[in-house]
Structures are given as C-alpha cells and as structure tokens.
Amino acid sequence: MKSLSVLLVSWIITMIFCELVLKGSKLQTGLPKVLLVYCLIGGGLVAYSFAFGFVSPIAVMVFWSGCFLSWFGIRSHLESSILLRMLFLLRKHPWTERELLAEYDSHYGASTRLEELVRGGLTQAGSNPPVLTSKGQTIVKVVRSLNRN
Amino acid sequence: MIANTLVSGAACFVLMTLAFVFLRLRNNIFVSALNIACALLISCYAWLTFPQRGSEGWIVMTAGLLLYWVGLFFVRVMLLRSVSLNLLVHLSRGQTANTIGEDIAGRLHDMQTYEMVLQTGEHYSLKPFGQFWSFWVMLLYRILRLER
Numbered sequence: 001m002k003s004l005s006v007l008l009v010s011w012i013i014t015m016i017f018c019e020l021v022l023k024g025s026k027l028q029t030g031l032p033k034v035l036l037v038y039c040l041i042g043g044g045l046v047a048y049s050f051a052f053g054f055v056s057p058i059a060v061m062v063f064w065s066g067c068f069l070s071w072f073g074i075r076s077h078l079e080s081s082i083l084l085r086m087l088f089l090l091r092k093h094p095w096t097e098r099e100l101l102a103e104y105d106s107h108y109g110a111s112t113r114l115e116e117l118v119r120g121g122l123t124q125a126g127s128n129p130p131v132l133t134s135k136g137q138t139i140v141k142v143v144r145s146l147n148r149n
Numbered sequence: 150m151i152a153n154t155l156v157s158g159a160a161c162f163v164l165m166t167l168a169f170v171f172l173r174l175r176n177n178i179f180v181s182a183l184n185i186a187c188a189l190l191i192s193c194y195a196w197l198t199f200p201q202r203g204s205e206g207w208i209v210m211t212a213g214l215l216l217y218w219v220g221l222f223f224v225r226v227m228l229l230r231s232v233s234l235n236l237l238v239h240l241s242r243g244q245t246a247n248t249i250g251e252d253i254a255g256r257l258h259d260m261q262t263y264e265m266v267l268q269t270g271e272h273y274s275l276k277p278f279g280q281f282w283s284f285w286v287m288l289l290y291r292i293l294r295l296e297r
Binding site for chain 1: 154155158159162170205206208209210212213214215216217218219220221222223224225226227228229231232233234236237238240241243249250252253254256257259260265266269271272273274275279280282283284286287289290293294295296
C-alpha cells in the first residue's frame with residue numbers, strides 16, 4: 001500500500017502542477033505542457049522504481065498511463081460537456097430551452113469554439129472560412145477512424 | 150509469481166487499448182462493447198493473478214488498469230459527442246454547421262432520461278438526482294476555475 005500511496009500523492013501533485021501550467025486556459029490549448037508535466041513526473045517515478053526496486057517499472061507505467069488518461073478524460077469532459085454545463089446553469093434557477101441556448105451560446109457557442117480551435121493550432125488564424133492546419137487534419141483523421149461504422 | 154502479474158497486466162493493458170481502437174461505442178454509452186470488453190479483461194487478469202493479490206505490484210497494476218478503463222471510457226465518449234471535435238470534422242468537409250441548439254436539446258432529453266431534470270411547461274428544473282450531481286459539478290468548476 002506504501003507504493004500506491006506514493007503514486008497517488010505524486011498524481012495529486014501532478015494534477016496541481018497541470019492546473020498551474022494551464023493557468024485557466026483550455027486543455028486542448030495547453031496539452032503539450034501538461035503532457036510534458038506528466039512525462040517528467042512519470043519518468044521520475046519509473047527511474048526511481050528502477051533504481052530502488054520501489055515497485056515494478058511496468059506496473060508504474062500502466063498506473064501512470066491510467067492516471068493521465070483518467071485525468072485527461074474527466075478534465076476535458078468537465079471543461080466542454082454541454083450536459084454538465086446545463087446541470088451547472090439549472091442549479092441557479094429553472095430555465096426554458098431558449099434561455100439555456102442563449103446563455104450557452106453567449107459563452108461557449110460556435111464562435112468561442114472556433115477561437116479555441118485557432119488557439120489550439122487546429123485551424124489557421126484569420127482564415128474565413130476556417131481552414132484546418134496539418135495538426136487539425138490529423139486529429140480529424142484519428143476521430144473519423146475511431147468513430148467509423 | 151511476480152512475472153504473472155506483470156505479463157498479465159501488460160497484456161490486459163494492450164488488449165484494452167485494442168478494444169478502444171476497434172470496438173464501437175453506440176447508443177448506450179454505459180452498456181457498450183468497450184465497457185464489457187474492459188470488464189471481462191480486467192476480470193480475467195484478476196482471476197489469473199489471484200494468488201498474488203495483496204502484493205504491492207498487484208495493487209498498483211490493478212489500480213492502474215481500473216484507472217485506464219475510466220480514461221478510455223471518457224475519451225471514447227468525448228470522441229463521439231464532443232461539440233468541438235464534431236465542429237472540426239464539419240470544417241474539414243467545408244461545412245460550418247452550428248449544431249449547438251440540437252446538442253442542447255439532445256442533452257436536455259438525456260437528462261430527462263437519466264431522471265435529472267423535470268420539464269414543467271417550457272421550464273426545466275433539477276430533480277433531486279440532478280441536484281446531487283449539480284453540486285459536485287459546481288464544486289469541481291470552482292476548484293478548476295471553469296465557472297465561466
């Protein structure tokens with residue numbers, strides 16, 4: 001249990017570092033930086049396990065992969081989920097569908113999302129209609145292949 | 150003995166990754182081929198390594214596989230339902246569809262299905278189950294500075 005405790009504490013520290021690195025920006029914009037944080041701390045843990053027989057490096061790598069993917073999946077979901085945003089808005093008072101759409105559109109609508117795509121390097125800045133960068137095209141290829149029927 | 154945990158755990162990890170790539174996530178995101186496959190794989194791993202249960206390596210490996218499953222599930226849902234990713238796919242086809250209205254209507258319908266909201270006339274309000282989850286969402290939004 002000592003190994004698991006050390007790894008869990010490392011994960012909590014990593015999550016805090018990632019929030020400091022993101023500085024309130026979207027995850028897709030700051031993804032390279034958070035990947036670097038996870039790789040550096042994960043690499044340190046694997047090196048420690050090699051050097052001191054802490055626990056098998058393979059187990060550490062599997063655990064750390066799980067940590068990153070869980071954090072990434074849940075963090076992305078919290079940031080972008082329409083359903084969770086609806087839950088948050090409905091907490092204040094009842095809304096009609098039209099009011100919810102107007103509120104959502106004003107803060108997280110298509111124009112905001114297009115700006116985020118530019119900031120994330122997925123579309124070219126200043127292009128109208130928006131043109132995908134090579135990074136954006138790669139993401140689309142991956143999404144299409146994983147969602148194919 | 151220890152090799153059994155490492156080999157079985159590593160194999161389980163690889164097979165879960167392949168399940169993520171090749172299995173589809175369709176209408177029911179919870180009872181899906183991916184979740185069933187991951188549950189079966191982790192169960193096989195636990196059965197094969199049962200004699201090593203309680204060892205440090207086994208605990209770390211098992212925790213890692215469970216976290217990996219959670220991550221795969223959330224990433225799969227994101228790939229299927231993300232508004233930004235769907236917008237990117239539309240843009241790649243030269244379309245600029247704004248589906249936010251349909252997405253909101255769809256999510257409101259989902260919340261009614263999950264017994265989270267109640268529709269009274271034109272207004273939607275939270276049911277107790279929805280209020281429970283809304284509290285945790287609010288807390289996480291505050292911690293992660295996502296309120297706006």
